[in-house]
Structures are given as structure tokens and as C-alpha cells.
Amino acid sequence: MKLNFDYKGTKITYDLTYKKTKAISIKITEEGKVNVIAPIGTSIYAVMDKVKGNAPWIISELYRNRPQASQSQLLEQYTYLGKNYKLEIVTSSELKEIKVKMLRGKLVVETYTESTAEIRQAIIDWYKQKVNAKIKERLKAYKEMFEMVPAQVEVMDDNTILFRSDETCITANVRVGIMPVEIIDYILVSSLCRINGLVDGKEVGKMEEIIPSFEKSKEWLEENKNKLTL
Template sequence: MNVSGIDIAIQKSERKTVSIFIERDGSVSARVPAKLNDDEIKDILEAKEYQIFKNLAEWTQLNENAVEREYVNGQSFLYLGRNYRLKIVKESSGIVRFFRNTFYLGEKDQPKAKELFIQFYKEKLNSKIHPIIERYKDQLGVAPQQIKVMELQNRWASCTPSGNVNFHWKCAMAPIDVLHYMVVHELAHLIHNNHTQAFWNEVDKILPNYDEQINWLKINGSGMDL
């Protein structure tokens, strides 16, 4: 649906209010009550025009932190919230190695460097995320089914109706306390599949300072890329 020159993806669900989201790629989506017809939806969105443009302007400002990385000597890569330099070496091991605060990549592996970095992040996130889930699932009284690390396009994480919880491999670039927030956020969705106040109350019970983690993602999220 086009509103004031902006294409907005509409998602209908059994909810009572309209929520507008600026996705990580800058696209706009709105989640609306299923009972609303197109004219009603358009009227509501037009009334929220100022909010939409304000949020888009904020997204543009925050994404000035976006970087385009090259797989060369001295390039920095994020891991657990900190930047570490890449060193190209003659020996090719077919993997990205991380040793003493430095990434190592073989000369012959440079053509597939992005693929190898993704593999590195997936493996590291898998090793980090499961203990965090074990820590919080009993506190929240939930039982997640499958836990997967994968490509999620514009989302950091997702929770399916069947109870599966997925995390983007890029989450391995975030600090540990932000990972804790991501886990609690998704586990809380096993109780409330929405972003109502009841949902945020569940998050707040476990992480009273979750606003700090959200703010970190807002400021640094655009830099979590390859």
C-alpha cells in the first residue's frame, strides 16, 4: 500500500492496534487488525504520516554507521561487540581463524572470504546462544523447540508459532549482553506473540535494563554486516 509516496507492506493479524516498523533495510511495514479494510488502513496510516517520516529520518541517520568491508590486511570485523583486524597469511586452512584478538585468512581463501566469515559467525553463535537459552527458559517458564542460526534477511531473530526460535548469524557480532536481550526477547514471544505491554513486562522481569541493549542495536546495528 502506498501512503504519501511510501510503499508500506501490510500484515494483518488478530491484533487491536496498528503498529508501524522500519525494517533493517529501510523498508516500511505495518501490522494491522484483520478486521480493517483498505480504506480504513490507509486513513490510519495517513494520520501517522509524521511518525513514519520521523522514523525513516532516524533510520537514515543511524545507517550512516554502515560500513563496506573488504577482505584485506588490516580490515576490521565485528565479533561480540568489538572490532578485530584481519591478517592475510600464506597458509590456507579453508576457515577463518580467530586467535589472540586477530582474524586470520589464507591467501587462497580470499575469493570465498565472505562465505568463510559467515561460517565462522554461525559456529560461534551456536556455541554462545544455547547456554544463554538454557539460562533463561526456566525463568520464563517456556520450552523452545528447535534453535537455529541462519540467514534471516531483515530480522535479528524470530519465533515461529510452533515454538522454534531462529537467530541471524550476524548476532555473533553483538556484545554478550545484547545476545542475552535477543534471547530473552524471543523466548518472551513464546508467551506473548506480540509487542504488547504484557510482552515487554515479561522482558523487563528478566532484563530491567533492556532499553540499553535496544539502543546499542539502534546505533550499531547497521555496522553488523559483511
């Protein structure tokens, strides 16, 4: 039996099978299919409630298992600070280097080569510069609110790291640039709280003081951190 439901704008479809088993189980296949097995006689509404209750985990697993884009593949559009920009490539033999810029609501790449690998790397480098500048800009906004603020910022194209920080340096994944500014602010302030020894109730109090809607940002990050693709 095939069922589906909508979870915060994402349609989740799953196959329900009844078998002689003790409890409802949910499995995600390598192909991205959601299979649900329920004990014979279980109310369909009980099954639906169980699956809906696991929606955040299901979405996370679906995106975690999704094949990563090829290192030489370009996207039709790129997301920067939460907004989408259609990719436009302009080729000219007169150019000596690849230039990337925002122009007329598009991400424009002026290039002397048709190599998708080189173009993609230029886009990644552009994101690195933008993310580095944006993090430093947001740090200035919170500098007076904390005793310790890292002075260095490093941006990497490394899928094993999303964001980490200590007293001296912030290391961010280039894909942080995909996030809306309020999500970047949430990550920064949360890190600054930890660096300055604010934990548990003190951290929550500080977060509520600086970013009243931080719970929404936390939820967004949990749901979307595995969807950030460049």
C-alpha cells in the same frame, strides 16, 4: 547553511535552506546528504531542535541507504560480541581448507587461496557456528524462567531477517554475532516473552525482572541494527 551536531557519538551534518514553505522538512538523499528546508523567518534554534528530535530516524535512514559491502570484499576488522578484531590472513599452500580462529586479539584466517570470496565465506561460516553456539548457551541461562523455549537454532546469511522465533525454532541472522551479549540477551528474552504469551505490561514486568537495563539494549538495537556489516 551547513550545520552539525553530535548524537551519541555520531556527528550529523546537514544543509539548511530557507524557503517559502509551511513546515520544516528533512530529506535524506541517495548520496547520504541530509537536507533541511525551513520556512523563511524560522528561528535557527527551532530548526536545530527539530533536526535533533529526528536524529534516530536520520541515522537509521543514512545507514539504510548505505551501499552494502561486496560479497567478495573483506573488512579490515571484524566485530564479534561487541569487540573489534583486526583481520590477519596467513596463506599456506600446505593447507587443504580455510581455517578461521581468534588468536592474540585478532581474527586469523589460515588459507590456501587468495580468493577474497572464499575467505569471506569462511568467515561467514565461522560466525554462523559461533552465533549458533552462543544463542544455545544463552537459552540455557533462561530455560528455567520460561515454560516454552525453542529447541532448534538456525543461523542464516540473509539480510531480510535479523531474528525471528516460534515455539520450536529460532532463526537468526549471522550478523547477530556482531552484537554485544547484552543485546543478544535482550532479543532472546523479548522473544521468549512473546512465545510464552507475555504481552504489554506482563512483558515489561518480565523484562525488568530478568534484564533491568533492557531499555538501553532496546535503544542500542534500534540505533545499530542497520550498521551490522560482515
